Amino acid sequence: MADQTNESGGEGPRLLEHEYDGIREYDNPMPGWWLLTFAGTVIFSVIYLFNVGPVGNGKGRIADYEAEMATAAALQPATPSRPAAAALLAMASDEEAVEEGEEVYQSYCASCHGPDGGGLIGPNLADANWIHGGSPDSVYNTIAVGVLAKGMPPWEKSLTPKQMSEVTAYVLSLRGTSPTNPKPPEGEPYTP
């Protein structure tokens, strides 16, 4: 190294001769662990870049994604089981189930169907008319798969089967109630 002296004359770090506005610098070597860390990250990077062993991109992010989806699909039944119409009807007169259903309704459905089912963006759910059928199975099915093109979202993926049945029960229980600001009926009348 250029221009260095050893302040204490022997032991201790060497102080370089130069000085800038009173600031001096030692000629200490770079810490060994630091150099090793640096070298380690460089080596890791090379290994990763060339996909050596388990280190690296592997097959890449899209292949990983497809594998993830395939695994999940294998674990799920092809057709989700649907509750029977009778069970839904029974639930519609079960106070507790309807109450649970109302809670789901208020958080997810009221924004479009109105807080009392009278209809808003979506149709009136309290009248006798149905666009997609008023039988318990049809109602369940509409809620499950939605009518995306018309602005009704599908709910099967976000609600649990229990919540699905409960909210269906609640919708069925609305029949014959009189909402404050009802939308005119749409679709065909349905008589149970």
Next chain:
Amino acid sequence: MSATVLPPSGAVASARLESFSYDDDIVRKFLWATFIWGLVGMLVGLWIALQLANPIFNTSLEWLSFGRLRPLHTNAVIFAFAGNAFFCGAYYSTQRLLKARMFSDFLSRFHFWGWQAIIVAAAITLPLGFTQAKEYAELEWPIDIAIAVVWVGFAINFVGTMLRRRERHLYVALWFYIASIVTVAILHIFNNLSMPAGLFKSYSIYAGVQDAFMQWWYGHNAVAFFLTTPFLGLMYYFMPKAADGPVFSYKLSILHFWSLVFLYIWAGPHHLHYTALPEWASTVGMLFSVMLWAPSWGGMINGLLTLRGAWHKVADDPILKFFVLAITAYGMSTFEGPLLSIKSVNSLAHYTDWIIAHVHTGALGWNGFLTFGMVYWLLPRLFQTPVYSKRLMELHFWIASFGILLYVVAIYSAGVTQGLMWRAFDATGRLAYPDFVETVVRLLPMYWLRVAGGSMYIIGMLLFGWNIFMTWRRRPATYVVPVITAPALEKRYVPEVVTTPRPVGVWARFAAAGWHRTWERMPITFTVLTVLAVVVASLFEILPTFLIKSNVPTIASVKPYTPLELAGRDMYIAEGCFNCHSQMIRPFRHETERFGEYSKPGESVYEHPFLWGSRRIGPDLARIGGKYPHLWHVRHFNEPTSITARSIMPAYPHFLTKTIDFEEIQSRVDAMAMLGVPYGDAVNRAPQMAREQATEIAAEIERQGGPSDLADKQIVAMVAYMQRLGMDIKAIPTTVGVRP
């Protein structure tokens, strides 16, 4: 290793002695600006923190909503607070390290006033919604030009001072200043290239994947060369000054300087993991980030070990306390940075508050505390009177430290909580939290803790300001301006006389770093070498990104936005919606289940600028089109809580009352067409086309039971844009990996 060089005594004796003085007035100016903008920027930070905790703080004034104020916060703290702090310390130390007054007093003042004017312009235009929508590069093109001009003035002043120096060699602090000045200029100019479409409106000349790449090449290096290297330079001057001891290792300085400058430039793509950016770029970004760990820690080691043998001083010197915490925070965030760059870690942290916690460890700890320590050290020297109160300094240190702790602990836990909630599936294979808002309201207690932590930090700022003010009040009637005498540099370098044998062997000679010593006395060469390091590294990534066609496979069904949709998109930009909503679905099951098919590079080819976003305070919007009826959007923008009771989104009732400037749409379409977007017929009749589409949408809204007077209102443009998002790709047969 053993060569000893004596000072060139003969040279000194023969040199002409010159008298000069330092310009400390400019340093005082920057010091005041640092404090004032720091306080303003942090108060805005506190305000937006409140807005996230409770949306009523968005007020009913459209200028004050989160999307418009967040960029104001980031610009103010980065460019105004940290920027002025850097200039303050750089003007003080550069003159002394070079034994020369600044090259031009005029340029110094031009820099100061120009910079403050730019900040004021930012503070006015950002709330008005004038933005380029690129993070930390939001300011519109006229201001960008002003920044470039002022920055060049600064650079000339700096280089001029180096050329007039009376100190032969450049100290390490100056290397860092050089790197910062040249790199910021390069980054700023190339990222901001844009096509004006009016006085305060422009579109990035890059689109989609390439724009994203350029933006984060810039954005990451704004952190690197605006918040890191300048402050390392400051550390190298003020730390040994305050500690009154030598710097730990000169060799370490050399290696960590060059490795930082070279490696940093590559790291940008780590902001874009799992996006539509090509995977090779993402991998390169990750690896260079990992390799940055040690070079970053080189700075920390050199800073902390400068205290070797002086640790006892820390106990009763608050300035050293500030420095120690600053350097520790630097070490923490530069360890965390590489960690966050690792793809698997990033997949959890990206889009969440984790990133915000990371940023603020660095910002509040490293930048803030280094600034505080530096300013306290400068106060008695600049105002020529002892600091008003050391106890207030101590108090500032402790209250701000606890403030940081509260802030980051709360926000780290918010980030991890939300990241885990997003990816959780229940036993039946459903998303455990399908309702996005549930993952938001869970964070609210943490957001309140941040408000508390931020407030403590700001109380610290007030103590800081009080101490500055009171010290200033006790200044002498007129400042003493010491006259310095120093020998002028010889025209030619007179080599130092070597009395001991040169080291033997190539490696030994290389390790002795004599070659670097040579560079240190050639400021222009040094600057050119730095530019080379930065430019070469940049080109390695930029060229392939732009030239390899397969990076962005085209999708035939992707078409430009209609004129009305484009107007809606401009509103989305002006409101800063991208500050909370991403438009980039990553290829993960939990994301595609929640938001739909993952985003493809080809979908963004007309996106000038790209709007992928980097935060998900609200849900992703890449495929929002067709998900809800028009009326849903109308009601939602008017009052989000009427749709989702616990939503924290600001309301935009002005969309329903303000009218669209249809004629203006033509200039927007024209600018896009100039950038190569195939607009066809729209270049002649954009306003008419927009009116037609607006009428259709308004009619549909009315049909759905909505208000009847919306055909010329901004809401229809916004609805048009929303309904278009993600739709193009649905027009093609499903590709591999797309689930029916």
